[in-house]
Amino acid sequence: MAEPSTHESAPDVRVERDGGLAIVTIDRPKALNALSPDVLSALLGVVESLAAEGSAVRGVLVTGAGGRAFVAGADIRSMAGLTPEQGEEASRLGHRVAAAIEGLSAPVIACVDGFALGGGLELALACDFIYATDASSFGQPEVHLGLIPGFGGTVRLPRAVGLARAKELIYTGRRIDTAEAVAIGLVVRSFPDRESLLAGARATLAEVDANAAPAVALAKRVLVDAAGRRTESATDLEIAAFGDAFRTNDMREGVAAFMEKRDPVFTGV
Ligand SMILES: CCCCCCCCCCCCC/C=C/C(=O)SCCNC(=O)CCNC(=O)[C@H](O)C(C)(C)COP(=O)(O)OP(=O)(O)OC[C@H]1O[C@@H](n2cnc3c(N)ncnc32)[C@H](O)[C@@H]1OP(=O)(O)O
Numbered sequence: 054m055a056e057p058s059t060h061e062s063a064p065d066v067r068v069e070r071d072g073g074l075a076i077v078t079i080d081r082p083k084a085l086n087a088l089s090p091d092v093l094s095a096l097l098g099v100v101e102s103l104a105a106e107g108s109a110v111r112g113v114l115v116t117g118a119g120g121r122a123f124v125a126g127a128d129i130r131s132m133a134g135l136t137p138e139q140g141e142e143a144s145r146l147g148h149r150v151a152a153a154i155e156g157l158s159a160p161v162i163a164c165v166d167g168f169a170l171g172g173g174l175e176l177a178l179a180c181d182f183i184y185a186t187d188a189s190s191f192g193q194p195e196v197h198l199g200l201i202p203g204f205g206g207t208v209r210l211p212r213a214v215g216l217a218r219a220k221e222l223i224y225t226g227r228r229i230d231t232a233e234a235v236a237i238g239l240v241v242r243s244f245p246d247r248e249s250l251l252a253g254a255r256a257t258l259a260e261v262d263a264n265a266a267p268a269v270a271l272a273k274r275v276l277v278d279a280a281g282r283r284t285e286s287a288t289d290l291e292i293a294a295f296g297d298a299f300r301t302n303d304m305r306e307g308v309a310a311f312m313e314k315r316d317p318v319f320t321g322v
Pocket residue numbers: 083084085087088089090093125126127128129130131132135142143144145146147168170171172173194195198200201202203204
């Protein structure tokens with residue numbers, strides 16, 4: 054394949070093109086690629102521009118820079134001062150990114166190398182499937198902050214691992230390693246390191262690319278729409294509940310505790 058060409062698409066989000074392949078990298082390693090408002094907006098712009106290219110885009114990889122995280126979640130600092138209404142708006146922005154990814158006709162593989170937590174795992178779940186390095190970890194730790202998943206995790210995680218396992222992960226907020234993620238069906242394939250992860254994902258997209266693109270696009274559309282048939286009402290529920298979480302003292306305490314690097318003291322209100 055021709056040498057990938059890199060062009061700066063926006064601060065903190067890079068897009069490399071190699072023919073019909075697009076490699077989207079979230080590049081905020083100092084904050085473990087946390088999803089700030091700017092990153093989310095840039096990501097939405099990138100996905101929408103890929104969608105505008107139609108069938109010229111034959112496959113997409115989404116990954117994180119820095120070698121420690123895919124995405125360690127929504128940017129907690131950005132959430133600290135949000136009103137409940139702004140929280141709901143932020144959740145809606147996250148859902149727009151997820152819907153844009155699911156709306157791409159090309160297959161999208163999340164290539165996780167490091168932490169995929171909270172909004173980061175939800176971003177990976179919006180992709181068609183997840184590949185990961187052996188040393189990665191996954192979780193929805195929002196309850197540790199007095200929050201709930203607000204980027205589609207209450208809808209897509211049960212589809213990926215089943216309702217019972219999704220409840221256990223979301224209620225406990227605990228992290229699981231790649232071996233467990235593969236065992237429960239969250240991760241489709243694991244690799245020893247980043248190089249083999251990206252090579253493996255590229256090989257899969259090349260294998261898909263050898264097939265009839267219209268058939269792959271139709272299959273993706275049916276698989277997404279059928280699974281998402283009830284998505285709109287389910288995600289509306291989540292958005293409203295995400296806003297409710299912002300009305301609790303525990304959420305303010307959870308976020309403050311993280312920023313002050315101390316354990317939270319929850320009061321249950
Ligand atoms: C319009 C407003 C927009 C708001 C935001 C965007 C919109 C979001 C859309 C809606 C999504 C809502 C639903 C999603 C919610 C969430 O994702 S809540 C967050 C979930 N994630 C977490 O709780 C993980 C938090 N991080 C950690 O627990 C730890 O960092 C770690 C991953 C276990 C790694 O620990 P360690 O190795 O000790 O590294 P650290 O020193 O902790 O981290 C290095 C630096 O990175 C910063 N950082 C890490 N995670 C985040 C984060 N999620 N947000 C912001 N910053 C983060 C961390 O603070 C360190 O920075 P410095 O202190 O400056 O060194």
